[in-house]
Amino acid sequence: MAFTLEWKFRISIFIVVSGAGESKDASTTLDEASMAMKHELWMAKCARIYVDNAENQWRFKIFKENVEFIEKFNTEANHTYKLGLNEFSNLTDEEFAMFHTGYxxxxxxxxxxxxxxxxxxxxxxxxxxxxxxxxxxxxxxxxxxxxxxxxxxxxxxxxxxxxxxxxxxxxxxxxxxxxxxxxxxxxxxxxxxxxxxxxxxxxxxxxxxxxxxxxxxxxxxxxxxxxxxxxxxxxxxxxxxxxxxxxxxxxxxxxxxxxxxxxxxxxxxxxxxxxxxxxxxxxxxxxxxxxxxxxxxxxxxxxxxx
Known part of the structure; x- marks a missing residue:
């Protein structure tokens, strides 16, 4: 499935937008350890269990990219809303589009x-x-x-x-x-x-x-x-x-x-x-x-x- 940058941005919004999510100042760069802890807390909250270490590493990589997207988005002044984590934050744009939008x-x-x-x-x-x-x-x-x-x-x-x-x-x-x-x-x-x-x-x-x-x-x-x-x-x-x-x-x-x-x-x-x-x-x-x-x-x- 080919995604334009415009479509990829739309799907990214739907992955992370949430009224219950927390946002942080994007100027603070999260190191790998704190990001890993954030992922562990998210997994516990959303009841995610991965089958092996390979899947855990893959999902952590996606999660980290989505968190970085949220942090960057929330510091930009030209938006009327904020983004936050939710249960879809370990999915790629393509996965979310296929399984959760009907596109x-x-x-x-x-x-x-x-x-x-x-x-x-x-x-x-x-x-x-x-x-x-x-x-x-x-x-x-x-x-x-x-x-x-x-x-x-x-x-x-x-x-x-x-x-x-x-x-x-x-x-x-x-x-x-x-x-x-x-x-x-x-x-x-x-x-x-x-x-x-x-x-x-x-x-x-x-x-x-x-x-x-x-x-x-x-x-x-x-x-x-x-x-x-x-x-x-x-x-x-x-x-x-x-x-x-x-x-x-x-x-x-x-x-x-x-x-x-x-x-x-x-x-x-x-x-x-x-x-x-x-x-x-x-x-x-x-x-x-x-x-x-x-x-x-x-x-x-x-x-x-x-």
């Missing part, structure tokens, strides 16, 4: 009609959590199933909006059973291929098919108790935050609003647990002056339809 450059992106194209009655803010359309923040663990969590969150939201019933749906069903396209369980996957699976097979509830965070054989009996269906999915026009906002208003579980200081932002739910960011959410500033939006949020958006 896959080989995936097809469907070009279709955009049903919200002529929508004009868009409110200044909306928070779908307050409307009962968002399930509590979940945790994908070490399984690279972000694609499944993303698809499920979108289907949970649109199902509640259309039916009034909020049901926590099964990511594990997608991990085990959605083998179409590039989907490979905990190894890799794509949201659009997950939508295709749900359109064909439906999806059961999390209660019926519980998440275990690892690959398993598809349990056909569990999948028979269908809790939600979709008619398909559509793509939001690329590089348009205006189009994305129209979609958010009607069809997804992203939230948007305005801070007290007047800055518009997107509030995005993640699958990395409630200890990450703001109780499991992160803010991305809107209307930043480039078409793809901050961190590329408007580049490849899609949504299910029922």
């Amino acid at each position: 896959n450059p080989t995936s097809s992106f469907k070009n279709s009609s955009f049903q919200y194209e002529n929508l004009t009655d868009v409110p200044p803010s909306i928070d779908w959590r307050n409307e009962g359309a968002v399930t509590p923040v979940k945790f994908q663990g070490v399984c690279g199933s972000c694609w499944a969590f993303t698809a499920v969150a979108a289907v949970e939201g649109i199902t509640q909006i259309k039916t009034g019933s909020l049901i926590s749906l099964s990511e594990q069903q997608l991990v085990d059973c959605s083998k179409n396209g590039v989907n490979q369980g905990c190894k890799a996957g794509n949201v659009l291929d997950a939508f295709n699976y749900i359109q064909t097979n439906g999806i059961t509830s999390e209660t019926s098919y519980q998440y275990i965070g690892k690959n398993a054989t598809c349990d056909i009996e569990k999948t028979k108790n269908i809790a939600a269906c979709i008619a398909g999915y559509e793509s939001v026009p690329s590089d348009s935050e205006e189009a994305l906002q129209k979609t958010v208003f009607d069809a997804t579980v992203l939230c948007f609003g305005e801070n007290e200081d007047g800055i518009n932002y997107w509030l995005v739910k993640n699958s990395w647990g409630a200890n990450w960011g703001e109780g499991g959410y992160m803010r991305l500033r809107k209307d930043v002056g480039f078409p793809e939006g901050l961190r590329g949020i408007a580049m490849y958006a899609s949504y299910p339809v029922v």
Whole structure:
């Protein structure tokens, strides 16, 4: 997978951004011993155990590079936020992109009609959590199933909006059973291929098919108790935050609003647990002056339809 410097920077931000992390003055150069101690403390806090010394040395090298990136970033004056350590701080950019963002450059992106194209009655803010359309923040663990969590969150939201019933749906069903396209369980996957699976097979509830965070054989009996269906999915026009906002208003579980200081932002739910960011959410500033939006949020958006 080839990464441009711009993409590498974006992924690095997502590896280390955290509301609970601690930052230090970057002018203080940490020697190898203190860095090793920092790594040991991080391992204990995040319950990381490596299989052998070779893996420990490799992960320590990655951890050290990420810490140095954090220190440098936090001393620069042109940023509106700080970075800190979290449970992903021993991953490379490529590993994080594959296992925790659903990014896959080989995936097809469907070009279709955009049903919200002529929508004009868009409110200044909306928070779908307050409307009962968002399930509590979940945790994908070490399984690279972000694609499944993303698809499920979108289907949970649109199902509640259309039916009034909020049901926590099964990511594990997608991990085990959605083998179409590039989907490979905990190894890799794509949201659009997950939508295709749900359109064909439906999806059961999390209660019926519980998440275990690892690959398993598809349990056909569990999948028979269908809790939600979709008619398909559509793509939001690329590089348009205006189009994305129209979609958010009607069809997804992203939230948007305005801070007290007047800055518009997107509030995005993640699958990395409630200890990450703001109780499991992160803010991305809107209307930043480039078409793809901050961190590329408007580049490849899609949504299910029922």
